[in-house]
């Protein structure tokens with residue numbers, strides 16, 4: 001790496017805090033500075049020094065078709081000619097909503113926002129508005145964006161008791177979030193007894209994929225559905241990552257479990273900033289202007305983002321879900337075999353957990369909660385990350401982030417990957 005990258009990072013650090021607009025991009029803990037990228041195409045991303053990497057970050061998920069998919073690009077170019085924000089009613093969002101509702105049986109109405117965080121923020125307010133209750137149960141190891149009430153970690157006191165995990169989050173806000181370990185059925189039962197008629201909702205990533213990939217037993221998700229129904233609390237599936245990724249209808253489709261509210265993001269905008277909240281018409285009509293739960297957005301349902309999202313989602317046919325899973329198997333098998341043999345087994349402790357087109361490189365199988373994650377994960381991952389980066393293979397720069405495969409990761413990319421790894425297929 002020449003000075004170009006380090007100079008850019010030095011400059012960035014004077015202009016924006018830590019040199020980045022989102023903390024994970026900073027390469028914290030790594031022995032190298034962040035790569036600055038100038039373009040992307042298909043399964044590849046190119047840095048400012050013209051080095052090309054196989055991209056397994058894919059903007060943390062949205063680019064499920066690959067970068068610069070020609071159909072999406074065409075839709076965006078046509079969209080540009082119509083202007084790119086009106087702050088008024090337009091038909092483009094309706095086309096996207098209709099398309100989504102026809103394929104998401106658990107949702108009757110949708111509203112668009114600009115990010116996953118915003119979707120979660122609205123979902124929580126809506127759940128509180130509908131139930132007239134304040135408390136929300138969240139699970140340790142699930143990420144729901146950077147809304148205050150979700151920046152919470154387990155407290156030292158009673159089960160469920162929580163404290164802020166970020167400075168700037170008031171105690172009062174943390175107080176209304178209860179935190180439990182994934183899979184803790186007894187703890188949940190106790191929580192509903194201790195806080196009888198106070199719990200508005202349980203929020204969960206039905207496929208936790210922001211702290212590694214911690215696949216949950218379906219029975220646990222079913223239990224959440226039951227305990228919410230029994231206690232007149234709402235079940236929120238945060239499907240910002242899993243929605244349109246593991247199946248078009250996300251984990252709700254995969255498991256057949258119907259959440260009361262679903263939050264969507266990432267793929268829904270095809271790489272443009274979009275999030276959404278969906279629920280029954282009864283719940284959704286609690287939102288302003290009909291209902292008393294306020295929610296708004298200057299750029300919401302941005303017409304350009306709407307056509308980008310629709311063009312992306314239209315490509316997600318059942319055949320393409322099968323294809324992307326097949327490619328993910330080929331890629332992760334290759335990575336796993338290479339790790340067993342590379343440099344006298346330097347990375348032999350790792351295996352690869354996959355779910356659909358998501359993967360996680362970790363030295364343990366079947367991790368379902370935080371306490372099962374090996375303590376030395378980061379140390380080993382960072383070495384692996386640097387070796388792969390050097391060979392032109394870009395993972396998300398943190399051990400707890402998952403890898404994303406796109407439809408552009410075809411067989412030619414698999415062959416190229418093998419070449420970059422010096423591994424005979």
Ligand SMILES: *Cc1c(COP(=O)(O)O)cnc(C)c1O
Nearest residue numbers: 115116117143144145238240241
């Ligand atoms: C990414 C993510 C969010 C936050 O979305 P942003 O668009 O980054 O605000 C929330 N929940 C889950 C499950 C996510 O994966």
